[in-house]
Amino acid sequence: MVSLARSSLVYDWRRYAAAVFAITFAGLLVLVQLALLLGLFGTVSVAIDQSDADLWIGYPKTQSVDLGRPLPPGSTVNAWMHRSVRRVEPLTFAIGDLRRPDGVAVSVFLYGIEPVPEGLAFARKLTPEQRRLLDEPDAVIIDVADQAKLGANVGALVEINGKRARIAGIVEGIRGVGTVSVLTSRASLRRFSPDLGTTTTYQLVALRSGARPARVAGEIADAGGIKRYGVWTAEDFSVQSQIYWLLESGVGIGTGFASALALLVGVVITSQTLGGAILASLKEFAALRALGVSNASLRQVVLEQSWWLGLIGLGLTGLLTAASAWLGDTAHVAMSFPWWLLLGVSAVILAVALGSGLLALRPLYQADPANLLR
Amino acid sequence: MVAPALSSHGISKAFTTGHITQQVIKDSSLDIFPGELTLVVGPSGSGKSTLLSILAGLLRPDSGHVLSLGVDLWTLKEAEIDRFRLNHCGFIFQGFNLFSPLTALENVILPLQYLGIRGGSAERRARRALDEVGLGPRAHLRPIELSGGEKQRVAIARALVKEPQLIFADEPTSALDKTNGQITVDLLKRIAHEHRAMVLGVTHDPRLLSHADRVIELEDGYVKSDRRSSTTVEEPHHAPD
Ligand SMILES: Nc1ncnc2c1ncn2[C@@H]1O[C@H](COP(=O)(O)OP(=O)(O)OP(=O)(O)O)[C@@H](O)[C@H]1O
Ligand SMILES: [Mg+2]
Numbered sequence: 001m002v003s004l005a006r007s008s009l010v011y012d013w014r015r016y017a018a019a020v021f022a023i024t025f026a027g028l029l030v031l032v033q034l035a036l037l038l039g040l041f042g043t044v045s046v047a048i049d050q051s052d053a054d055l056w057i058g059y060p061k062t063q064s065v066d067l068g069r070p071l072p073p074g075s076t077v078n079a080w081m082h083r084s085v086r087r088v089e090p091l092t093f094a095i096g097d098l099r100r101p102d103g104v105a106v107s108v109f110l111y112g113i114e115p116v117p118e119g120l121a122f123a124r125k126l127t128p129e130q131r132r133l134l135d136e137p138d139a140v141i142i143d144v145a146d147q148a149k150l151g152a153n154v155g156a157l158v159e160i161n162g163k164r165a166r167i168a169g170i171v172e173g174i175r176g177v178g179t180v181s182v183l184t185s186r187a188s189l190r191r192f193s194p195d196l197g198t199t200t201t202y203q204l205v206a207l208r209s210g211a212r213p214a215r216v217a218g219e220i221a222d223a224g225g226i227k228r229y230g231v232w233t234a235e236d237f238s239v240q241s242q243i244y245w246l247l248e249s250g251v252g253i254g255t256g257f258a259s260a261l262a263l264l265v266g267v268v269i270t271s272q273t274l275g276g277a278i279l280a281s282l283k284e285f286a287a288l289r290a291l292g293v294s295n296a297s298l299r300q301v302v303l304e305q306s307w308w309l310g311l312i313g314l315g316l317t318g319l320l321t322a323a324s325a326w327l328g329d330t331a332h333v334a335m336s337f338p339w340w341l342l343l344g345v346s347a348v349i350l351a352v353a354l355g356s357g358l359l360a361l362r363p364l365y366q367a368d369p370a371n372l373l374r
Numbered sequence: 375m376v377a378p379a380l381s382s383h384g385i386s387k388a389f390t391t392g393h394i395t396q397q398v399i400k401d402s403s404l405d406i407f408p409g410e411l412t413l414v415v416g417p418s419g420s421g422k423s424t425l426l427s428i429l430a431g432l433l434r435p436d437s438g439h440v441l442s443l444g445v446d447l448w449t450l451k452e453a454e455i456d457r458f459r460l461n462h463c464g465f466i467f468q469g470f471n472l473f474s475p476l477t478a479l480e481n482v483i484l485p486l487q488y489l490g491i492r493g494g495s496a497e498r499r500a501r502r503a504l505d506e507v508g509l510g511p512r513a514h515l516r517p518i519e520l521s522g523g524e525k526q527r528v529a530i531a532r533a534l535v536k537e538p539q540l541i542f543a544d545e546p547t548s549a550l551d552k553t554n555g556q557i558t559v560d561l562l563k564r565i566a567h568e569h570r571a572m573v574l575g576v577t578h579d580p581r582l583l584s585h586a587d588r589v590i591e592l593e594d595g596y597v598k599s600d601r602r603s604s605t606t607v608e609e610p611h612h613a614p615d
């Protein structure tokens with residue numbers, strides 16, 4: 001089987017290299033940007049996503065989880081009375097100042113959790129043993145990604161808000177956007193920040209199996225005219241927090257714009273390359289037309305070419321993405337490559353290639369065999 | 375008496391450029407027969423290529439009919455004309471028009487694939503066609519590695535491989551030197567005789583006329599003369615009717 005499309009790609013690879021690179025880099029740019037964005041905004045809601053709560057009770061109209069304010073007392077009464085509620089657990093946020101062993105101060109985000117084995121907060125990150133570590137007064141757990149910034153290993157003594165603290169353990173994946181996260185028990189947190197008193201930022205609610213979170217959220221909501229607290233399902237609150245930062249920071253718009261631009265450049269270069277290749281072989285195509293080969297068959301040649309360009313670009317994107325992911329992993333840069341992202345970007349890459357092929361078809365109609373006879 | 379492979383009845387064609395309309399073909403009627411090499415000659419601009427395009431189904435005439443293998447060609451739809459050419463027509467152009475990424479063999483195989491002939495049988499047929507033009511040993515070379523005369527012979531093999539009843543050639547020798555030109559014309563004549571195909575060529579090279587079975591002279595859109603060469607008709611390898 002002679003494939004004009006494939007033979008041309010191999011023989012004239014220098015001509016097509018530009019298109020392959022355009023497709024590859026468009027794909028890579030889109031994929032890595034989105035992965036970074038997802039990684040970044042995934043960390044916004046890390047406290048939600050890594051906890052086992054079905055519902056979150058917080059200050060009314062809190063737009064993002066990190067913007068929580070002290071809850072008024074009595075916010076959990078409805079929750080406690082609901083028969084589907086299995087557990088209600090306080091979670092307290094505070095900003096603090098951590099002084100490293102070498103005396104340098106770092107701003108940190110403090111999470112005060114209940115260090116009990118059945119605790120909900122960060123239940124997906126902390127092992128029972130690590131939870132038990134927080135039982136000890138002054139014990140804190142930090143993220144491996146912040147270890148260098150805090151200049152501290154396990155067992156190191158530091159100061160938080162001028163009070164003694166000890167690095168009791170290290171976990172991975174609790175870091176938020178641009179903040180250093182520190183996990184500690186609520187009891188220790190009260191010592192670090194005495195002015196917190198008994199207030200708490202959130203109440204985490206776990207439901208009995210079979211209960212529908214969205215429905216229970218409505219049933220335990222504040223029925224009063226002026227709401228004293230709000231209730232969200234964990235999923236809603238997570239998405240809401242991510243969208244808030246996506247819009248607030250402008251990063252989302254920037255990424256969207258850059259991605260669109262990259263794709264556009266990819267399409268332009270690829271269609272120009274394919275169009276140029278058609279023009280270079282216009283007489284040969286016209287000769288095939290004279291021999292009775294239909295226009296549709298010639299279109300197929302071009303589309304087959306763009307398909308191959310897309311596949312090659314996809315392969316290269318895959319390799320480079322793997323390399324980027326490895327780099328990101330090594331540098332503890334949060335990147336997220338969910339399967340739907342990979343699938344979506346693959347489809348976009350092939351669409352860019354095929355779309356470019358379709359755009360490049362126009363010169364083909366100049367392949368009029370009558371022009372060969374002059 | 376052999377029936378004509380192709381006959382035109384009262385075809386005419388005019389081109390309009392700006393305000394000027396030029397009547398290129400004027401009420402032309404011709405019968406072209408199978409088994410012989412017919413050459414159309416005439417001064418530059420006399421409408422030879424235009425006539426060939428119309429007869430071959432590449433350019434729609436303003437009026438008149440072309441009866442091609444018994445089919446009224448220009449009453450067919452565009453796609454049907456494509457199909458007709460695919461099944462019955464071979465073309466040879468002045469510029470060879472071979473795909474440079476493909477070897478000689480692949481260039482010859484390519485049109486067969488569009489007829490649904492693939493794999494081993496396509497390759498066998500392509501090799502036979504290349505053997506016939508004397509290029510069997512050079513089948514694996516790409517156009518860039520072939521001389522002009524060799525490229526034109528590959529183009530002839532490409533036209534021939536479908537075993538078409540109608541072969542059209544527009545200035546097939548004008549890019550070639552004298553020797554290669556004569557080789558090419560003789561090849562076309564042999565193909566006409568051996569395959570009983572109609573070979574209709576256009577040329578302005580008077581040196582080739584003696585090689586043709588029939589010479590039609592065109593001037594200003596009219597047929598000025600129509601001669602049959604008695605010597606060539608008597609050639610020994612001309613298959614008896
Ligand atoms: N597509 C076209 N548009 C306008 N005029 C055309 C077109 N094709 C041909 N002509 C005109 O028709 C006339 C005949 O052209 P044609 O190509 O048939 O001549 P020819 O006999 O093949 O000449 P040559 O020996 O130089 O190839 C010329 O005057 C040419 O300018
Ligand atoms: Mg001409």
